[in-house]
Amino acid sequence: xxxxxxxxxxxxxTAGPTFEPIDPVRGITNLSSGKMGYAIARAAxxxxxxxxxxxxxxxxxxxxxxxxxxxQTAQQMHDAVMxxxxxxxxxxxxxxxxxxxxxxxxxxxxxxxxDADTPxxxxxxxxDILATVAALPQRPYCxxxxxxxxxxxxxxxxxxxxxxxxxxxxxxxxxxxxxxDNALMLFDAQGHxxxxxxxxxxxxxxxxxxxxxxLAA
Ligand code: C5P
Numbered sequence: 001x002x003x004x005x006x007x008x009x010x011x012x013x014t015a016g017p018t019f020e021p022i023d024p025v026r027g028i029t030n031l032s033s034g035k036m037g038y039a040i041a042r043a044a045x046x047x048x049x050x051x052x053x054x055x056x057x058x059x060x061x062x063x064x065x066x067x068x069x070x071x072q073t074a075q076q077m078h079d080a081v082m083x084x085x086x087x088x089x090x091x092x093x094x095x096x097x098x099x100x101x102x103x104x105x106x107x108x109x110x111x112x113x114x115d116a117d118t119p120x121x122x123x124x125x126x127x128d129i130l131a132t133v134a135a136l137p138q139r140p141y142c143x144x145x146x147x148x149x150x151x152x153x154x155x156x157x158x159x160x161x162x163x164x165x166x167x168x169x170x171x172x173x174x175x176x177x178x179x180x181d182n183a184l185m186l187f188d189a190q191g192h193x194x195x196x197x198x199x200x201x202x203x204x205x206x207x208x209x210x211x212x213x214x215l216a217a
Contacts (some may be wrong), residue, residue, distance in 0.1 A: 004048030005212035014095035016056035034058035037094030039204035074126035
Protein backbone atom coordinates (compact mmCIF):
# COMPACT_ATOMS: atom_id res chain seq x y z
CA UNK A 1 0.00 0.00 0.00
CA UNK A 2 1.36 3.44 -0.97
CA UNK A 3 1.52 6.03 1.81
CA UNK A 4 -0.93 8.89 1.33
CA UNK A 5 0.50 12.04 -0.27
CA UNK A 6 0.00 14.30 2.76
CA UNK A 7 0.28 11.70 5.53
CA UNK A 8 1.58 13.29 8.72
CA UNK A 9 1.21 16.82 7.32
CA UNK A 10 -0.74 19.62 9.01
CA UNK A 11 -2.72 21.84 6.67
CA UNK A 12 -4.41 25.17 7.44
CA UNK A 13 -6.83 26.76 4.97
CA THR A 14 -9.05 29.81 4.69
CA ALA A 15 -12.23 29.65 2.61
CA GLY A 16 -15.39 31.54 1.79
CA PRO A 17 -16.19 35.24 1.93
CA THR A 18 -15.85 37.57 4.88
CA PHE A 19 -18.71 39.65 6.29
CA GLU A 20 -17.91 43.18 7.41
CA PRO A 21 -20.66 44.72 9.56
CA ILE A 22 -22.22 48.12 8.88
CA ASP A 23 -24.59 47.83 11.85
CA PRO A 24 -26.02 44.86 13.81
CA VAL A 25 -28.20 43.71 10.90
CA ARG A 26 -26.32 44.86 7.79
CA GLY A 27 -22.93 44.23 6.30
CA ILE A 28 -20.67 44.00 3.27
CA THR A 29 -19.72 40.66 1.80
CA ASN A 30 -18.85 39.12 -1.60
CA LEU A 31 -20.01 36.31 -3.87
CA SER A 32 -17.50 33.66 -2.75
CA SER A 33 -19.36 30.40 -2.00
CA GLY A 34 -16.44 28.67 -0.29
CA LYS A 35 -16.75 25.68 -2.65
CA MET A 36 -13.13 25.72 -3.89
CA GLY A 37 -11.64 26.05 -0.40
CA TYR A 38 -13.88 23.35 1.04
CA ALA A 39 -13.01 21.03 -1.87
CA ILE A 40 -9.29 21.53 -1.17
CA ALA A 41 -9.85 20.89 2.55
CA ARG A 42 -11.62 17.63 1.67
CA ALA A 43 -8.88 16.61 -0.79
CA ALA A 44 -6.14 17.36 1.76
CA UNK A 45 -7.88 15.24 4.37
CA UNK A 46 -8.34 12.41 1.84
CA UNK A 47 -4.59 12.68 1.19
CA UNK A 48 -3.94 11.96 4.88
CA UNK A 49 -3.41 15.48 6.28
CA UNK A 50 -4.67 16.86 9.56
CA UNK A 51 -6.80 19.74 8.27
CA UNK A 52 -8.00 22.97 9.92
CA UNK A 53 -10.40 25.11 7.89
CA UNK A 54 -10.96 28.73 8.91
CA UNK A 55 -14.20 29.61 7.18
CA UNK A 56 -16.20 32.74 6.54
CA UNK A 57 -19.99 32.43 6.38
CA UNK A 58 -20.99 29.70 3.88
CA UNK A 59 -23.88 27.30 3.41
CA UNK A 60 -21.54 24.30 3.03
CA UNK A 61 -21.23 21.17 5.15
CA UNK A 62 -17.91 20.61 6.92
CA UNK A 63 -15.91 17.99 4.98
CA UNK A 64 -15.49 14.70 6.84
CA UNK A 65 -12.67 14.73 9.38
CA UNK A 66 -11.88 18.43 8.93
CA UNK A 67 -11.64 20.75 11.94
CA UNK A 68 -13.57 23.92 11.15
CA UNK A 69 -13.28 27.33 12.81
CA UNK A 70 -16.07 29.75 11.85
CA UNK A 71 -15.43 33.48 11.56
CA GLN A 72 -17.23 36.46 10.06
CA THR A 73 -14.83 39.35 9.57
CA ALA A 74 -11.40 39.57 7.95
CA GLN A 75 -9.91 40.57 11.32
CA GLN A 76 -11.43 37.48 12.96
CA MET A 77 -10.13 35.32 10.09
CA HIS A 78 -6.67 36.84 10.58
CA ASP A 79 -6.78 36.22 14.34
CA ALA A 80 -7.99 32.62 13.92
CA VAL A 81 -5.24 31.89 11.38
CA MET A 82 -2.55 33.40 13.58
CA UNK A 83 -3.81 31.32 16.53
CA UNK A 84 -3.57 28.11 14.44
CA UNK A 85 -0.51 28.66 12.24
CA UNK A 86 2.25 27.37 14.55
CA UNK A 87 3.30 23.87 13.54
CA UNK A 88 1.42 23.87 10.22
CA UNK A 89 3.25 22.45 7.19
CA UNK A 90 1.00 24.08 4.61
CA UNK A 91 -1.17 27.20 4.45
CA UNK A 92 -3.67 27.55 1.59
CA UNK A 93 -5.39 30.95 1.44
CA UNK A 94 -8.53 30.48 -0.63
CA UNK A 95 -10.85 32.92 1.15
CA UNK A 96 -12.10 36.03 -0.64
CA UNK A 97 -11.11 38.39 2.14
CA UNK A 98 -12.57 41.91 2.18
CA UNK A 99 -9.83 44.44 1.54
CA UNK A 100 -11.63 47.03 3.69
CA UNK A 101 -13.93 47.08 6.70
CA UNK A 102 -16.30 49.82 7.82
CA UNK A 103 -14.46 52.09 10.26
CA UNK A 104 -17.61 53.70 11.60
CA UNK A 105 -19.83 50.62 11.98
CA UNK A 106 -22.80 51.43 14.19
CA UNK A 107 -23.62 49.59 17.42
CA UNK A 108 -27.31 50.33 16.77
CA UNK A 109 -29.32 49.64 13.64
CA UNK A 110 -29.08 52.68 11.36
CA UNK A 111 -32.46 54.38 11.00
CA UNK A 112 -33.83 56.17 7.99
CA UNK A 113 -34.54 59.70 9.23
CA UNK A 114 -35.82 61.67 6.26
CA ASP A 115 -35.56 61.57 2.47
CA ALA A 116 -32.34 63.58 2.31
CA ASP A 117 -30.50 61.66 4.99
CA THR A 118 -28.05 58.93 3.90
CA PRO A 119 -25.40 57.32 6.08
CA UNK A 120 -21.74 57.87 5.27
CA UNK A 121 -19.48 54.87 5.51
CA UNK A 122 -15.75 55.20 6.05
CA UNK A 123 -13.35 52.36 5.42
CA UNK A 124 -10.06 51.11 6.82
CA UNK A 125 -7.84 48.44 5.33
CA UNK A 126 -7.97 44.88 6.64
CA UNK A 127 -4.78 42.92 7.33
CA ASP A 128 -3.49 40.76 4.45
CA ILE A 129 -3.62 37.33 6.07
CA LEU A 130 -1.58 35.55 3.42
CA ALA A 131 1.15 38.20 3.41
CA THR A 132 1.29 38.07 7.22
CA VAL A 133 1.73 34.28 7.24
CA ALA A 134 4.24 34.41 4.38
CA ALA A 135 6.34 36.88 6.42
CA LEU A 136 6.60 34.59 9.47
CA PRO A 137 10.16 33.39 10.17
CA GLN A 138 8.92 29.76 10.62
CA ARG A 139 6.40 29.86 7.84
CA PRO A 140 4.48 26.95 6.40
CA TYR A 141 4.57 26.33 2.62
CA CYS A 142 2.19 29.07 1.42
CA UNK A 143 -0.29 28.81 -1.44
CA UNK A 144 -2.31 31.84 -2.53
CA UNK A 145 -5.23 32.31 -4.89
CA UNK A 146 -5.92 35.08 -7.38
CA UNK A 147 -9.14 36.01 -9.13
CA UNK A 148 -7.95 38.25 -11.95
CA UNK A 149 -10.41 39.29 -14.62
CA UNK A 150 -7.84 39.71 -17.41
CA UNK A 151 -4.24 38.98 -18.34
CA UNK A 152 -3.91 36.22 -15.74
CA UNK A 153 -0.51 35.07 -17.01
CA UNK A 154 1.01 38.46 -16.31
CA UNK A 155 -0.77 39.31 -13.06
CA UNK A 156 -0.52 35.77 -11.68
CA UNK A 157 3.25 35.65 -11.97
CA UNK A 158 3.56 39.17 -10.57
CA UNK A 159 1.23 38.44 -7.65
CA UNK A 160 3.20 35.34 -6.65
CA UNK A 161 6.36 37.42 -6.37
CA UNK A 162 4.63 40.35 -4.65
CA UNK A 163 3.09 38.04 -2.05
CA UNK A 164 6.44 36.28 -1.62
CA UNK A 165 4.95 32.78 -1.89
CA UNK A 166 6.19 29.65 -3.70
CA UNK A 167 2.84 28.84 -5.37
CA UNK A 168 -0.01 31.00 -6.60
CA UNK A 169 -3.18 29.56 -8.09
CA UNK A 170 -5.08 31.73 -10.56
CA UNK A 171 -8.69 31.20 -11.52
CA UNK A 172 -8.83 31.25 -15.32
CA UNK A 173 -11.60 33.69 -16.10
CA UNK A 174 -13.52 35.48 -13.39
CA UNK A 175 -16.51 33.13 -13.56
CA UNK A 176 -15.71 30.95 -10.59
CA UNK A 177 -17.67 32.45 -7.69
CA UNK A 178 -20.54 30.16 -6.76
CA UNK A 179 -19.97 27.72 -9.61
CA UNK A 180 -19.31 24.00 -9.26
CA ASP A 181 -16.56 24.05 -11.87
CA ASN A 182 -13.42 26.08 -12.37
CA ALA A 183 -10.19 26.19 -14.37
CA LEU A 184 -6.87 26.95 -12.71
CA MET A 185 -3.41 28.19 -13.62
CA LEU A 186 -0.54 27.34 -11.26
CA PHE A 187 2.36 29.79 -10.98
CA ASP A 188 5.63 28.80 -9.34
CA ALA A 189 9.29 29.79 -9.72
CA GLN A 190 9.55 27.54 -12.81
CA GLY A 191 6.65 29.09 -14.73
CA HIS A 192 3.00 28.22 -15.09
CA UNK A 193 0.84 25.15 -15.71
CA UNK A 194 -2.88 25.01 -16.51
CA UNK A 195 -5.39 22.67 -14.88
CA UNK A 196 -8.22 22.61 -17.43
CA UNK A 197 -11.87 23.20 -16.55
CA UNK A 198 -13.33 20.52 -14.32
CA UNK A 199 -15.53 20.29 -11.25
CA UNK A 200 -13.97 21.88 -8.19
CA UNK A 201 -13.47 18.58 -6.31
CA UNK A 202 -11.52 17.09 -9.22
CA UNK A 203 -9.41 20.25 -9.48
CA UNK A 204 -8.86 20.25 -5.71
CA UNK A 205 -7.47 16.70 -5.85
CA UNK A 206 -5.17 17.63 -8.75
CA UNK A 207 -4.03 20.73 -6.87
CA UNK A 208 -3.30 18.71 -3.71
CA UNK A 209 -1.14 16.37 -5.81
CA UNK A 210 0.74 19.37 -7.25
CA UNK A 211 1.24 20.86 -3.79
CA UNK A 212 2.34 17.54 -2.23
CA UNK A 213 4.95 17.10 -4.95
CA UNK A 214 6.39 20.56 -4.24
CA LEU A 215 6.28 20.03 -0.45
CA ALA A 216 8.25 16.80 -0.79
CA ALA A 217 10.87 18.34 -3.09
O1 C5P B 1 -4.15 40.60 -3.37
P1 C5P B 1 -5.31 39.68 -3.54
O2 C5P B 1 -6.46 39.98 -2.62
O3 C5P B 1 -5.75 39.50 -4.96
O4 C5P B 1 -4.72 38.26 -3.10
C1 C5P B 1 -5.52 37.13 -3.03
C2 C5P B 1 -4.88 36.12 -2.12
O5 C5P B 1 -4.53 36.72 -0.88
C3 C5P B 1 -5.83 35.00 -1.77
O6 C5P B 1 -5.04 33.85 -1.51
C4 C5P B 1 -6.50 35.50 -0.51
O7 C5P B 1 -7.02 34.46 0.28
C5 C5P B 1 -5.36 36.21 0.17
N1 C5P B 1 -5.75 37.37 1.00
C6 C5P B 1 -5.63 37.29 2.38
N2 C5P B 1 -5.96 38.40 3.15
C7 C5P B 1 -6.43 39.53 2.58
C8 C5P B 1 -6.55 39.59 1.17
C9 C5P B 1 -6.22 38.50 0.41
O8 C5P B 1 -5.22 36.25 2.91
N3 C5P B 1 -6.76 40.55 3.35
